[in-house]
Amino acid sequence: MNPFSSGTRLRDMIRAIRACKTAAEERAVVRKECAAIRASINENDHDYRHRNLAKLMFIHMLGYPTHFGQMECLKLIASPEFPEKRIGYLGLMLLLDERQEVLMLVTNSLKQDLNHANQYIVGLALCALGNICSAEMARDLAPEVERLLQFRDPNTRKKAALCAIRIIKKVPDLAENFINPAAALLKEKHHGVLITAVQLCTDLCKVSAEALEYFRKKCTESLVKTLKDIVNSPYAPEYDIAGIADPFLHIRLLKFLRVLGKGDADASDLMNDILAQVATKTESNKNAGNAILYECVETIMSIEDNGGLRVLAINILGRFLSNRDNNIRYVALNMLMNAINVDAQAVQRHRATILECVKDSDASIRKRALELVYLLVNESNVKPLTKELIEYLEVSDQDFKGDLTAKICSIIAKFSPQKIWYIDQMLKVLSEAGNFVKDEVWHALIVVISNASDLHGYTVRALYRALQASTEQETLVRVAVWCIGEYGDMLVNNAGMLDIEDPITVTGSDAVDAIELAIKSQTSDLTTKAMSLIALLKLSSRFPSCSERIRDMIIQHKGSLVLESQQRSIExxxxxxxxxxxxxxxxxxxxxxxxxxxxxxxAGSTPATVSTSNGASLNLPNGVAKPPAAPLVDLLDLSSDDAPAPSSSGGDFLQDLLGVDLSPALQQSGTNQAPRTGTDVLLDLLSIETPPAQSSSSTPDILSASQVNKSPVSSLEGLSLSSSLSARATTPVGASPMMDLLDGFVPNSPIPENNGPVYPSVIGFESSSLRISFDFSKPPGNPQTTSIQATFTNLSPNVYTDFIFQAAVPKFLQLHLDPASSNTLPASGSGSITQNLRVTNSQHGKKSLVMRIRIAYKINNEDILEEGQINNFPGGL
Amino acid sequence: MGIRFILMVNKQGQTRLAQYYEYLTIEERRALEGEIVRKCLARSEQQCSFVEHRNYKIVYRRYASLFFLVGVDNDENELAILEFIHLLVETMDRHFGNVCELDIMFHLEKAHFMLEEMVMNGCIVETSKPNILAPIQLMDKAS
Incomplete structure (x- = not known):
């Protein structure tokens, strides 16, 4: 025996692993053990093979790679000793899988063991084959398994039956060989054999129509009798559970009967009596009994119609649904899902109870119930159901709101009886849970509003009121802003008043106020702001009296660090x-x-040709989310050159603007921007050798580059707008989906959080001359986003001028910089500059924030540059 | 095939036994176990024993400090699986005598042998405790 490879005992290894305090310690122990095992394997150490494999299984369970032990399994299987074989087979099943080449090597050992005189060894081989065999092995060893189905020992027969399931799944052609032996097994009394045989037959029916036909004709009657015997059997301690003899066998038999009875009236007839007996006689005060009833109801619902039985089943369902045990209620909801296809009326009767379940405190039950409600909705009950659901939306858990909102929106869209109802309900959803509404849903709403010409006035007024009440729900703000921009005049002159409305008095200036509210709101993001700018432009024409004020508001964004806003503002x-x-x-x-x-x-089915034949209809939806900012560049170019006077009407002109003709110019402006903001500047920012002068000269660009994830989006959008209209056809409208183009970043559907945790402030950067501290906060309902307030303090006796803070983040983060409070930093800490940053972490919970920063400023007109990396952000941001 | 995997996990979320009846890579397993354990351990006693995760339905039950989690197909009878978990625990109890987490850790192979006698390829093989334990006792006697 090699003294160096002695290693530790299995027990000691487990103890050592248990004693580990950290994952790193555990890894270290495992690494050491693996090294010892490897060494022992290399020395071909027979004595420790058994122990090594046991250790490897433990290590494998902990989730470490153990492929190097695979050959050891094969060696152990080939050993003549039973304990070694035993652990070898276990290792084979745990460490290997059917995809491994090594497996081919084991076929021979398996074949030998399947023919072994010792029935336990045969059992081992069957078990391994049943768990991991591949199609090739199935073909090679099927005859052995077939033979073993008739083996004298029942424990071998039952394993052979399950092995056969694996074989026919891998190679369905082999099914016919197993039909007769399987049918023979159904006559057995041994429960183990019976339960496996029933499972084999069920699976045979799945792969072979011939088998189904055979069992239906030949076995239905005897199976019914078997079930009857078991139901009526006297107490058998071995299989008894809560006074029921082998509920597992009951359930398998019922499942098989379901397969046989489905679509066959004769077979269904044969089983009616026994199903009625099971449904009425089974005790329902224990879990085992309920499991059987559950299966029985499923079978009754699936087989051919028998009115009496169905009533029985529906009654059981009703009982289950009103049960206090959550498990029972859960399965009741599950059953109702199936029953709805059979007897929708009966399910509708339970509507009130199901609605209650949507409000349950248990997430699993809520989910089931919501799906069920969704199936229950039809034209006649859509109004009350939607009302209930929307009412519940107000009080539901944050983490359930996403699902609930999606389902409500889908119900509204599918069943809405009138447009006004649709709009009303959508406005309710938007005001309640607008932040959970998907882009395509509010886009669709805008399309509907635009089509309901008689409701324009009503809608814009309703939205105006909603906006006055709250600007917290982003999508509500967007839709409201869009409508006020489009139909602002109807808001003011109360046009298209409906009888149900209360008149409101709104002036043009009030309408502008509303947009101002949206544009200034902290929660508004780029899309909302961009939409607000467009709305303002439109209002400036609708209300000439406010034109001056609107111009002032638009000008405020001239210095915006977001390229998109800046461009729109200037244009x-x-x-x-x-x-x-x-x-x-x-x-x-x-x-x-x-x-x-x-x-x-x-639906993504618009043919690409539409883009040329019918530019307007395809382009206009773009306008919904992204008013034509890019084409306006050209408009300005054109008109400053005194190019074509707009002779056509506005609509046509707009089409012209959006049309393909202008694309070369557009493309140019697009391509000019994308690389500059996207790559060069970022490199610039990150490279260390860059002389400070250069960076300060290109400051505005660098700053916009810190929104790398956003500004190139707009230029990309400009690009795609002009160059590939057809490509856009499959892309959802809106700015955020565009981010996909960049780096596959999925627009965050906010995962809500009840109370944003409080994070300690940190000193992110400190040098002899400058200190930066960060304060963190999280907007509620969006854990991925962190608002950071950076405070800059001057530690030197000199005043800093032209102070600029720049930051860059890795791809998984998205950074948004607001303007700094000032660009002059008073000396000796006698004042500070604050600047807000917003970081969105797409890998929230997995990766923490990091940031590289550069600060440029001037002391007595001399450029100073400081750089650093911030790694000490608190975790969980 | 009904059962896709069986897990035993302690209160701290450490896996104590894992048996899969379908192929998943080590990384997939670790991720799956992590997600499921987090989901199930967060639930209260009053909530139902079923959790839907990815395309699995997880049926779980807690015994003292140990969680038994069984991943099944969507059309599997959840209540029966619950009963099966109980049968598994009773069988282990009979063998180890009041089974605890450490019994399973230090006799991992025995726990697997038992499971092997009960489930094969995701199907139930045997439900009688004496029948399940017979081969294991035989081996104990021999060694």
Missing amino acids: FNSIIEKHQNIRSALVERMPVLDEATFIGRR
Whole structure:
């Protein structure tokens, strides 16, 4: 025996692993053990093979790779000793799988063991074969298994039956060989053989129509009798559970009967009596009895119609549903899902109870119930059900709101009886849980609003009121902003008043106030702000009296660090200032959005040719989320060159603007921007050698580059808008999905959190001259996003001017920098600059924040540059 | 095939036994176990014993410090699986005498042997405790 390979005993290894305090310690212990095992394997150490494998199984269970032990399993299997064989087979089943080449080597050992004189060894081989055999092995060893189905020992027969299941699944052609032996097994008395045989027959029926036909004709009667015997059997201690003889066998038999009875009236007839007996006689005060009743109801619902039995089953369902035990209620909901296809009326009777379950405190039950309610909705009950669900939406858990909102929206869209109802309900959902509403849903809402010309006034007024009440729900704000921009005039002159409305008095200035509310709101993101800018432009034409004020508001964004806002602000400003003559035509109402096209787009089935033949209808939905910012660049270029005077009407002009003709120019502007903001500048920012002068000269660009994830989006959008309209056809409208184009970042569907945890402030950076501290907060309902307030303090006796803070983050983060409070930092800590950052972590919970920063400022007109990396963000951000 | 995997996990979420009846890579297993354990351990006693996760339905039951989790197909009878878990625990109890986490840790292979006699390829083989334990006792006697 080799003294060096003695290693530790299995027990000692487990103790050592248990004693580990950290994952790192555990890894160290496992690494050491694995090394010892490897060494022992290399020395071909017979004595420790058994122990090594036992250790490997433990290590495997902990989730470490153990492939190097696979050959050891094969060696142990080949050993003549039973204990070694035993553990070898266990290792084979745990450490190997059917995809491994090594497995081919074991076929021979298996064949020998299947023919072994010792029945336990035969059992081992069968078990291994049943768990891991591949198609090739199945073909090679099927005759052995077939023979073993008739083996004298019942324990071998039962394993052979299950082995056969694996074989026919791998090679369905072999099924016919097993039909007769399987049918013979059904006559057995041994429960183990019976339960496995029933399972084999059920699976045979799945792969072979011939088998199904055979069992239906030949075995239904005897199976019914078997079930009857078991139901009526006297107490048998071996199989008794809660006074029922072998509930597992009951259930398997019922399952098999279901397969046989489905679609066959004769077979169904044969089993009616026994099913009635099981349904009425089984005790329902214990879990085992309920399990049988559950299976029995499923069978009754699946087999051919028998009115009496169905009533019985529905009654059991009702009993289950009103049970206090949550497990029972859960399965009742599950059963109702199946029953709804058979007897929708009976299920509808339980609607009130099911609705109660949607409000249950147990997430599993809620989920089931919600799915069921969804199936229950039809034209006649959609109104009360939606009302209930929306009412519940107000009080439901944050983490359930996502599911619930999606289902409600889907119900509203599917069954809405009138447009006004649709709009009303959607507004309710938006005000209640707008942050959970998916982009395509509110896009669809806008399409519907646009199509309901008689409801424009009503809708815009309703939205105006909702906006006054709260601006917390982002999608509500967006839809409201869009509508106020489009139909602002109807808001003011109360046009299209419906009888049900209370009149409101809104002035043009009030409407502008509303948009201002949205644009200034902390929660508003880029899309909302961009939409607000468009709305303002439109209002400037609708209410000329407010034009001046709107211009001031638009100008405020001229210095925005977000390229998209900045561009819009400058362009719109120049429209208001210099192009009065075309403005009203330019900002006319959107033509009615084509519902059919929109639905087609959502389904992703719009043919690509549409983009050329019918530019307007395809382009307009773009306008919904992204008003034509990019084309306006060209508009300005064109008109400053005194190019074509807009002779056509506004609508046409808009089409022209969006049309393909202008694409070369667009593409140019797009490609100019994308690489500059996207790559160069980022490199610039990250590279260390760059001379400070250069970086300060290109400051604005660098700053916009810190929104890398956002600004290139807009330019990319510009690109795709012009160059590949067809590509857009499958992309959902809106800005955020565009991020996919960049790095596959999935727009975060916010995972809610009740109370944002409090994070300690940190000093992110400190040098002899400068200190930066960070304060953190999380907006409720969005754990991925962190708001960071950076406070800069000057530690030197000199005043810093032209102070600029820049930051870069890895791809999984998204950074948004708000403008700093000032660009002059007073000396000696006598004042500070604050700047807000918003970081969205797409790997929230997996990776923590990191940031690379660069601070540039001037002391007496001399450039100073400081750089650093911040790694000490608190965890969980 | 009904049962896709069987897990035994302690209160701290450490896996104590894992048996899969379908192929998953080590990484997939670790991820799956982590997700399921987090989901199930967070639930209260009053909540039902079923959790839907990915395309599995998890039926779980807690015995003292040990959770027994069984992943099944969607059309499996959940109540029967619950009963099966109980049968498994009773069988182990009979062998180890009031089974605890340590019994399973230090006799992992025995626990597996028992499971092997009860489930094969995701199907139930045997439900009688004496029949399940017979081969194991035979081996104990021999060694």
